[in-house]
Amino acid sequence: MNKTLETLYSHVSVRSFEGTILSAETKDQLLRAAQSGSSSNFVQAYSLLDITDPGLRETLADITNSAAYVKESGAFYIFVADLYRQAVMLEKAGKPLDGIRTMESLMVAIVDATIAAQSFAVAAESMGLGICFIGGIRNDIRTVAKQLNLPKFTVPLLGLTVGTPLAKNGVKPRLPKKNVYVENTYDKKTMTDLHDYDAIMRTYYSERDSNAADTDFTQKMTEFFSVIRRKEVGEFLKEQGFRLE
Numbered sequence: 001m002n003k004t005l006e007t008l009y010s011h012v013s014v015r016s017f018e019g020t021i022l023s024a025e026t027k028d029q030l031l032r033a034a035q036s037g038s039s040s041n042f043v044q045a046y047s048l049l050d051i052t053d054p055g056l057r058e059t060l061a062d063i064t065n066s067a068a069y070v071k072e073s074g075a076f077y078i079f080v081a082d083l084y085r086q087a088v089m090l091e092k093a094g095k096p097l098d099g100i101r102t103m104e105s106l107m108v109a110i111v112d113a114t115i116a117a118q119s120f121a122v123a124a125e126s127m128g129l130g131i132c133f134i135g136g137i138r139n140d141i142r143t144v145a146k147q148l149n150l151p152k153f154t155v156p157l158l159g160l161t162v163g164t165p166l167a168k169n170g171v172k173p174r175l176p177k178k179n180v181y182v183e184n185t186y187d188k189k190t191m192t193d194l195h196d197y198d199a200i201m202r203t204y205y206s207e208r209d210s211n212a213a214d215t216d217f218t219q220k221m222t223e224f225f226s227v228i229r230r231k232e233v234g235e236f237l238k239e240q241g242f243r244l245e
């Protein structure tokens with residue numbers, strides 16, 4: 001197996017870090033990896049905020065529900081889906097912003113930011129560092145945007161902790177091939193036949209070292225999606241200038 005596959009296959013989210021701060025050189029290498037990703041129409045619609053101010057980091061960490069490891073990792077970043085640069089260009093050219101406000105443009109920015117974030121994460125893991133994405137910044141997306149001084153046409157999408165791992169969990173079993181992969185057209189029956197995976201996950205959850213539980217994938221997903229979460233995100237996107245249509 002080559003080293004890239006080894007890195008990808010051994011991914012686990014890390015939630016326990018040594019306090020060692022990342023060097024400027026490491027940070028630059030990771031940024032370059034993030035910027036090397038593909039970008040829809042080369043819009044490069046994202047920005048990366050490196051949260052080095054301890055007070056700001058503490059405030060953001062308290063919003064995430066993942067405060068302990070957000071505070072102690074070697075670095076904490078926010079990936080922002082960002083069409084503000086394009087908005088400024090259009091404004092300077094005296095053009096309307098309708099092409100930026102669309103759901104399609106928002107999707108472009110979210111995909112670009114996500115590709116950059118995953119490239120950054122894999123590069124960090126290839127160096128032996130550990131990472132954990134922090135969607136918890138969207139628990140209070142308005143306060144996060146305010147704290148970060150974010151302009152219109154930007155969305156604080158993800159946090160990312162990066163650092164030297166103190167402890168690592170075992171790799172989590174993924175959905176079997178038959179549930180996620182099909183040749184040509186979608187197959188409703190096999191994609192949703194989760195009997196085997198539920199058995200695998202029931203064993204995994206009951207035997208894992210931390211947070212052991214008597215549950216399975218179907219039960220977890222049913223509980224998770226029975227609740228409407230972060231309802232204000234849609235409203236926030238509209239406030240940021242997106243029409244969601």
Ligand SMILES: Cc1cc2nc3c(=O)[nH]c(=O)nc-3n(C[C@H](O)[C@H](O)[C@H](O)COP(=O)(O)O)c2cc1C
Pocket residue numbers: 011012013014015064066132133134135136137158171172
């Ligand atoms: C977009 C995104 C947001 C996430 N947000 C959080 C978070 O706020 N807190 C956390 O502890 N883990 C978070 N995670 C990590 C997931 O829980 C984790 O990836 C998943 O359980 C699979 O485990 P693994 O990464 O160890 O394979 C997030 C992952 C992604 C992709």
